[in-house]
Amino acid sequence: MAMVRLENVRKVYALGKTEVAAVKGVSFSIERGDFMSIAGPSGSGKTTILNLIGCVDTPTEGVVEIDGQATNGLNDRDITFLRHRKLGFIFQSFNLVPVLNVYENIEFPLLLGKESSSRTARKEWIESLIAEVGLEQWTAHRPNELSGGQRQRVAIARALVTRPEIVLADEPTANLDSATGGAIIELMKKINREMHTTFIFSTHDDRIVGIADHIIRLQDGLVVSEDRREQEHAGTR
Amino acid sequence: MPVLVRIALRNLLEHKAKSLIIGLIIAIGVIILVVGNSFIDTAALGIQRSFVHNFTGSVFIAGKADAPVSLLGVSSVGGTESTPLLPEYRHIVDHLATLREVKGSTSQVTGIALLNVEGNDNTEDAVPTVLFGIDPSTYRSMFDNLRFVSGGYLLPGQEGILLSTQQVAKIAKDLKIEIRTGDKVLLNGFGSAGFHIREVTVRGIFAFKQVDPMDTVSGGNVSISYVDIQTVRALQGMVVSSTNITHVDKAATSLLSAGDNADTDMFGGGNMVQVDPNASRPVSSGELTSILGNKSSVKPAEQLDTGAWNFILVDLKNPNDAPQVIRALNAWFVSQKIDAQAGDWKAAAGGFGAIADIIRVVFVVAVLIVAVVAVIIIMNTLMISVIERTAEIGTMRALGAQKGFVWRMFIVETLTVSLVFGVSGMVLGSILIGILNVVGIHAGSAFLEILFAGPVLRPAISIASLAGSLVVVVVIGVLSHIYPVSIALKIQPIRAIQTE
Numbered sequence: 001m002a003m004v005r006l007e008n009v010r011k012v013y014a015l016g017k018t019e020v021a022a023v024k025g026v027s028f029s030i031e032r033g034d035f036m037s038i039a040g041p042s043g044s045g046k047t048t049i050l051n052l053i054g055c056v057d058t059p060t061e062g063v064v065e066i067d068g069q070a071t072n073g074l075n076d077r078d079i080t081f082l083r084h085r086k087l088g089f090i091f092q093s094f095n096l097v098p099v100l101n102v103y104e105n106i107e108f109p110l111l112l113g114k115e116s117s118s119r120t121a122r123k124e125w126i127e128s129l130i131a132e133v134g135l136e137q138w139t140a141h142r143p144n145e146l147s148g149g150q151r152q153r154v155a156i157a158r159a160l161v162t163r164p165e166i167v168l169a170d171e172p173t174a175n176l177d178s179a180t181g182g183a184i185i186e187l188m189k190k191i192n193r194e195m196h197t198t199f200i201f202s203t204h205d206d207r208i209v210g211i212a213d214h215i216i217r218l219q220d221g222l223v224v225s226e227d228r229r230e231q232e233h234a235g236t237r
Numbered sequence: 238m239p240v241l242v243r244i245a246l247r248n249l250l251e252h253k254a255k256s257l258i259i260g261l262i263i264a265i266g267v268i269i270l271v272v273g274n275s276f277i278d279t280a281a282l283g284i285q286r287s288f289v290h291n292f293t294g295s296v297f298i299a300g301k302a303d304a305p306v307s308l309l310g311v312s313s314v315g316g317t318e319s320t321p322l323l324p325e326y327r328h329i330v331d332h333l334a335t336l337r338e339v340k341g342s343t344s345q346v347t348g349i350a351l352l353n354v355e356g357n358d359n360t361e362d363a364v365p366t367v368l369f370g371i372d373p374s375t376y377r378s379m380f381d382n383l384r385f386v387s388g389g390y391l392l393p394g395q396e397g398i399l400l401s402t403q404q405v406a407k408i409a410k411d412l413k414i415e416i417r418t419g420d421k422v423l424l425n426g427f428g429s430a431g432f433h434i435r436e437v438t439v440r441g442i443f444a445f446k447q448v449d450p451m452d453t454v455s456g457g458n459v460s461i462s463y464v465d466i467q468t469v470r471a472l473q474g475m476v477v478s479s480t481n482i483t484h485v486d487k488a489a490t491s492l493l494s495a496g497d498n499a500d501t502d503m504f505g506g507g508n509m510v511q512v513d514p515n516a517s518r519p520v521s522s523g524e525l526t527s528i529l530g531n532k533s534s535v536k537p538a539e540q541l542d543t544g545a546w547n548f549i550l551v552d553l554k555n556p557n558d559a560p561q562v563i564r565a566l567n568a569w570f571v572s573q574k575i576d577a578q579a580g581d582w583k584a585a586a587g588g589f590g591a592i593a594d595i596i597r598v599v600f601v602v603a604v605l606i607v608a609v610v611a612v613i614i615i616m617n618t619l620m621i622s623v624i625e626r627t628a629e630i631g632t633m634r635a636l637g638a639q640k641g642f643v644w645r646m647f648i649v650e651t652l653t654v655s656l657v658f659g660v661s662g663m664v665l666g667s668i669l670i671g672i673l674n675v676v677g678i679h680a681g682s683a684f685l686e687i688l689f690a691g692p693v694l695r696p697a698i699s700i701a702s703l704a705g706s707l708v709v710v711v712v713i714g715v716l717s718h719i720y721p722v723s724i725a726l727k728i729q730p731i732r733a734i735q736t737e
Contacts, residue, residue: 047734054730055730056635056730056733057731080634080637080639080640081639083635083637085637089636091632091733091734092734093628095628095629095631095733097244097629098629099248100240104240108633108636109636109637112633112637112639112642158636162637
């Protein structure tokens with residue numbers, strides 16, 4: 001069963017009296033463990049599709065399924081629960097909680113749900129994630145004391161802390177220099193291989209599109225190409 | 238520490254300017270509340286004590302009227318309704334004697350009179366006074382409110398009047414005569430039974446240990462004078478014939494409408510007075526006066542009603558028992574079909590008892606206005622905070638925070654700032670009251686003396702007032718955050734992506 005399935009999805013925004021179709025009937029599916037890139041120029045509909053998969057927006061038409069569950073018709077409470085349980089987010093602007101330090105930002109999503117693990121187990125898990133993203137020396141620092149790359153590493157660890165099935169990253173390298181951006185994508189790829197987490201990221205940078213093993217290219221709200229490569233999973237969760 | 242509290246505290250510290258604006262408004266509001274409530278509570282308690290110990294007792298029993306009855310009479314429109322006599326007086330007194338809560342009681346008749354002196358024909362100069370007709374022995378044992386400048390208290394059964402120093406000064410000013418103990422004054426009483434004049438001896442000149450509320454409120458024009466009960470009854474026309482109503486049956490009253498010639502039928506049509514041809518000598522005017530002046534045959538009809546009282550003032554062993562004693566008495570009046578009513582000191586004090594309540598209402602209105610302003614300012618500040626944190630809230634929602642989490646986050650922030658600054662305000666307000674309690678606030682006028690229940694007000698803190706202030710702060714905090722939070726709850730997770 002596909003991890004994510006979009007079927008004939010349309011999204012129309014109202015701009016005053018004008019309606020703008022950001023996505024014009026898109027269908028594709030994403031398999032578990034995919035490291036997928038949604039590529040395309042600005043205005044092609046990448047972010048809209050990511051928002052629809054991330055359940056932060058609803059389609060005007062069509063069906064979006066996450067792990068076999070249709071998101072259409074879910075109420076706010078259920079869809080929030082679904083996001084918390086199944087999805088992790090990495091934002092272009094990092095979106096860390098400014099008053100929390102690195103450790104607390106990563107811990108934050110765990111505190112939103114009914115976490116069954118013990119405090120010790122939780123601490124060990126968070127510290128392992130901090131080590132994974134290479135921020136052991138920065139755990140007590142607040143976001144404003146970190147570089148862009150470090151902030152995005154915190155965001156990656158935060159996205160993974162609830163052990164989500166899918167991590168969505170909207171232009172994760174857009175606010176980073178190319179070297180840092182490359183490193184961030186490599187980190188994501190490494191985690192994808194190690195944890196078998198499905199990564200879906202949008203980008204318009206062709207240099208990092210090539211790292212993905214499943215690429216969807218968009219143009220004016222339509223899928224213009226879909227490319228799958230053989231995955232290089234080195235491990236499982 | 239829970240993440241909500243952590244976020245709340247750090248956000249407050251992060252946005253110091255906004256937190257301080259909100260906090261200062263709350264702290265100042267609480268100081269005003271604590272100090273204002275303390276003033277009013279202290280004054281209200283002082284006024285209550287002043288009236289209970291000096292004029293009203295804890296429980297006040299009066300006859301029923303269409304309008305509220307107080308020690309000063311019936312507060313009817315135009316003041317035309319006379320003060321009702323207390324029915325079944327002896328029965329009520331006997332019942333009071335059986336109540337274990339009752340420490341003692343005294344009775345009173347209130348009247349109004351113009352005070353004049355013999356030889357002064359200009360009645361416009363007469364000095365108005367409120368007469369408290371009392372039983373000196375029971376009244377004195379219940380109210381130790383007079384300090385005598387000359388003379389002394391009325392003796393039991395003694396005719397006489399006690400004048401206040403203000404009254405004496407006013408007589409000296411208006412009637413140009415220096416009244417001393419032993420002098421006689423004329424009292425021109427007016428009531429429902431018409432005008433009556435009595436001459437009474439001044440037995441004492443006193444000053445109230447505390448201010449005379451009547452004199453203060455009337456601007457020095459009317460003072461309270463204490464008079465022996467029989468004199469007041471006479472001035473009020475409380476004679477047996479007027480207090481005992483005789484019911485006449487229809488057969489008897491039909492005689493009164495016997496027709497146009499009824500008087501002729503009854504007394505005959507001829508001359509009623511005829512010269513006695515056998516009379517040895519004419520009757521002199523002196524003999525006539527002597528005959529007509531002999532009132533022995535009419536005395537029963539004009540005899541003063543010694544059981545006629547307007548009020549019974551009851552002193553309780555524990556003044557806090559007043560509400561239940563009043564309830565029990567009113568129930569007893571109903572069961573006994575007695576047309577009387579029991580009330581508290583406020584009922585007895587009439588308009589004076591409402592002074593503290595009126596001031597409290599004015600204060601509450603002022604506080605409400607301040608509270609509304611505070612709510613608006615706090616609300617605006619919180620709105621700015623919500624707008625600034627749109628991305629943060631959107632991110633939290635995207636990460637799985639339910640709306641309840643966002644609501645709790647804001648309420649914790651609001652309550653934290655409300656409690657921190659509210660408690661600070663309470664502490665500062667308490668310190669201020671402590672200082673004022675030590676220093677004391679001197680009443681600059683007689684009116685303030687009534688409000689302060691003495692020459693110096695020493696405000697005291699009450700726990701209830703502090704708790705009330707805290708409740709008000711929390712309510713203001715909660716009210717202030719409702720609208721901003723409703724906006725915050727509408728923030729969709731997508732705003733995390735849309736907001737840079």
